Amino acid sequence: MSDDLYLGFDLSTQQIKVIAINPKLEPVLQVNVEFDVDTPEYKTRKGVYTNPKLNEVFAPVAMWIKAFDILLGKMQAAGLDFAKVKSISGAGQQHGSVFWSSEADALLASLNHDLPLEPQLSPKAFAHDMSPNWQDHSTAEECDYLEQKVGGAEILAQVTGSKTHHRFTGPQIMRFRRRHPSRYANTARISLVSSFFTSLLLGRIAPLDVSDVCGMNLWDIPNEKFNEQIIQLVAGGDENEKDDLLRKLGEVEPDGGKNLGPISDYYVSRYGFPKSCTITPITGDNPATILALPLRPLDVIVSLGTSTTLLVSTPVYKTSPAYHMFSHPTSKGLYMGMLCYCNGSLAREKVRDEINAIKPLSEASDVWTSFNEAALSVPPLGSTVDGIERLGLYFPLPEIVPDCKAGTWRFISDSSGLHEATEQSDTPIVDARAILESQNLSMRLRAGPLLSSTGQPRRVYVVGGGSRNPAICQVTGEVLGPTEGVYRLELSNACALGSAYKALWSVQRKVISDGMYESFEDFLSERWDEKTMINKVDDGYRKGIWEKYGEALAKFALAEKLAINS
Numbered sequence: 433m434s435d436d437l438y439l440g441f442d443l444s445t446q447q448i449k450v451i452a453i454n455p456k457l458e459p460v461l462q463v464n465v466e467f468d469v470d471t472p473e474y475k476t477r478k479g480v481y482t483n484p485k486l487n488e489v490f491a492p493v494a495m496w497i498k499a500f501d502i503l504l505g506k507m508q509a510a511g512l513d514f515a516k517v518k519s520i521s522g523a524g525q526q527h528g529s530v531f532w533s534s535e536a537d538a539l540l541a542s543l544n545h546d547l548p549l550e551p552q553l554s555p556k557a558f559a560h561d562m563s564p565n566w567q568d569h570s571t572a573e574e575c576d577y578l579e580q581k582v583g584g585a586e587i588l589a590q591v592t593g594s595k596t597h598h599r600f601t602g603p604q605i606m607r608f609r610r611r612h613p614s615r616y617a618n619t620a621r622i623s624l625v626s627s628f629f630t631s632l633l634l635g636r637i638a639p640l641d642v643s644d645v646c647g648m649n650l651w652d653i654p655n656e657k658f659n660e661q662i663i664q665l666v667a668g669g670d671e672n673e674k675d676d677l678l679r680k681l682g683e684v685e686p687d688g689g690k691n692l693g694p695i696s697d698y699y700v701s702r703y704g705f706p707k708s709c710t711i712t713p714i715t716g717d718n719p720a721t722i723l724a725l726p727l728r729p730l731d732v733i734v735s736l737g738t739s740t741t742l743l744v745s746t747p748v749y750k751t752s753p754a755y756h757m758f759s760h761p762t763s764k765g766l767y768m769g770m771l772c773y774c775n776g777s778l779a780r781e782k783v784r785d786e787i788n789a790i791k792p793l794s795e796a797s798d799v800w801t802s803f804n805e806a807a808l809s810v811p812p813l814g815s816t817v818d819g820i821e822r823l824g825l826y827f828p829l830p831e832i833v834p835d836c837k838a839g840t841w842r843f844i845s846d847s848s849g850l851h852e853a854t855e856q857s858d859t860p861i862v863d864a865r866a867i868l869e870s871q872n873l874s875m876r877l878r879a880g881p882l883l884s885s886t887g888q889p890r891r892v893y894v895v896g897g898g899s900r901n902p903a904i905c906q907v908t909g910e911v912l913g914p915t916e917g918v919y920r921l922e923l924s925n926a927c928a929l930g931s932a933y934k935a936l937w938s939v940q941r942k943v944i945s946d947g948m949y950e951s952f953e954d955f956l957s958e959r960w961d962e963k964t965m966i967n968k969v970d971d972g973y974r975k976g977i978w979e980k981y982g983e984a985l986a987k988f989a990l991a992e993k994l995a996i997n998s
């Protein structure tokens with residue numbers, strides 16, 4: 433076995449990470465750079481800036497480039513032999529856009545290897561210094577306009593895989609054009625975070641990725657092309673404006689395993705990458721996550737990063753305004769179904785901090801100890817002997833699923849129905865279980881139709897920062913009730929890992945016939961060793977408890993309606 437290396441990067445909300453693997457899929461290096469900590473001069477909080485008055489959330493593009501410079505330096509300091517790197521792929525937080533200036537191509541092509549990247553590209557390579565972030569909720573007007581013009585949420589979902597969403601790139605580009613007309617006019621090309629990162633590695637502006645392009649509300653998934661009606665609406669109305677936006681967006685690369693070309697000479701001279709190192713399209717962080725595991729029908733991944741996402745891989749293109757469909761990142765004919773929640777780990781951290789404020793931590797405990805004790809000390813749904821149950825909704829940020837303003841709502845269910853409740857003396861303790869239950873009840877309510885007739889999964893795989901938490905894993909098992917249990921991917925960087933697998937596959941996939949390659953699924957299943965990669969962290973289905981949560985679904989749906997209408 434050779435000692436070649438394959439890299440998977442991840443440019444996510446709060447950090448940039450890399451995993452290097454060898455051809456046996458074994459990780460040999462993991463390094464990360466945390467934006468708030470390692471690039472403090474940008475003064476972001478959790479990797480972003482917010483403007484609550486306008487519901488805006490955005491991130492400085494220069495910070496990502498600076499963080500990438502730092503990450504490469506850390507990889508060097510860790511002794512990574514860049515000369516052994518055969519291929520690179522990666523993952524980017526989805527939906528964010530980067531607005532390149534007309535100087536970008538020339539600047540990318542003439543990088544001086546004596547200098548870091550950031551001062552050579554920023555600000556001149558960009559028509560706008562910020563990237564709208566997936567947590568942004570500023571495009572209600574644009575979403576309503578597009579939905580009304582195209583004929584409603586169902587039609588948009590059929591065509592683009594999703595109804596309009598505030599964070600999706602089409603509505604975001606439309607708002608950018610209206611608010612910053614001269615910057616839009618000065619924009620030569622628009623990348624997603626994924627193709628922006630591919631461009632940095634290639635030294636030229638890269639095509640959009642086949643899966644990540646589905647997070648824009650612009651791509652006609654069944655017909656595999658941009659939807660010209662929507663493009664024209666986003667671009668401002670006439671044919672010329674439509675063509676201009678199509679030029680700005682550029683091509684979409686249909687093959688997720690494509691060798692896009694060799695790495696830019698900049699990295700060869702500065703870090704010692706081989707000239708032959710290939711760049712494979714960087715995709716979205718969620719599409720890359722499904723590449724980290726050999727998924728079978730009825731398996732779901734729950735990704736517990738800054739966002740919470742539920743992901744399935746399916747051959748059926750069945751759309752609904754309730755969830756998202758994306759083209760699969762490697763396999764034509766397969767699709768990724770997804771639910772995405774804005775209030776994932778940051779909402780859990782808020783409840784955790786409220787509990788820690790009343791229950792000071794002992795030296796031995798970590799920051800999650802009291803939260804976990806609280807979550808597991810309360811019975812399912814906080815039930816009392818006299819049949820009272822408690823539910824809650826915890827949205828410190830406006831939520832995507834359901835589309836709801838920011839707020840916290842607590843409910844009591846008794847024989848007379850569901851009532852909104854005020855805070856009580858045990859509130860933060862009960863909240864610990866209630867927030868985990870409500871996050872899982874919401875997934876169960878909506879993912880059911882994507883799964884079996886009973887809505888019960890075979891396995892739940894948990895990945896991402898929150899998957900290290902045993903209480904979170906247990907409540908996930910209790911509510912979703914997978915028949916084979918809950919498994920944790922031991923490497924918490926699932927999307928970086930899936931990306932590294934994609935880089936390896938792109939180089940080693942066998943040619944089956946003219947233009948046909950060995951599928952990613954076959955390639956991975958042959959090499960993947962369940963015993964070393966995952967651990968069972970919860971038994972999943974518990975008779976009686978799963979059914980109890982099933983009965984609570986209608987009440988939970990009502991609680992959501994009450995919160996939306998409040």
Ligand SMILES: Nc1ncnc2c1ncn2[C@@H]1O[C@H](COP(=O)(O)OP(=O)(O)O)[C@@H](O)[C@H]1O
Nearest residue numbers: 444445446447737738777800896897898900901
């Ligand atoms: N033991 C833990 N329990 C619960 N949450 C955790 C734990 N460890 C890390 N996290 C959460 O994981 C989040 C980061 O996850 P990660 O997958 O790295 O996110 P991203 O890819 O979005 O940057 C943090 O917001 C943190 O709250």
Ligand SMILES: O=C(CO)[C@@H](O)[C@H](O)COP(=O)(O)O
Nearest residue numbers: 444445525526566737738739
């Ligand atoms: O908006 C979505 C998916 O639609 C988010 O999942 C982003 O892709 C950001 O992911 P993390 O930083 O939480 O990994």
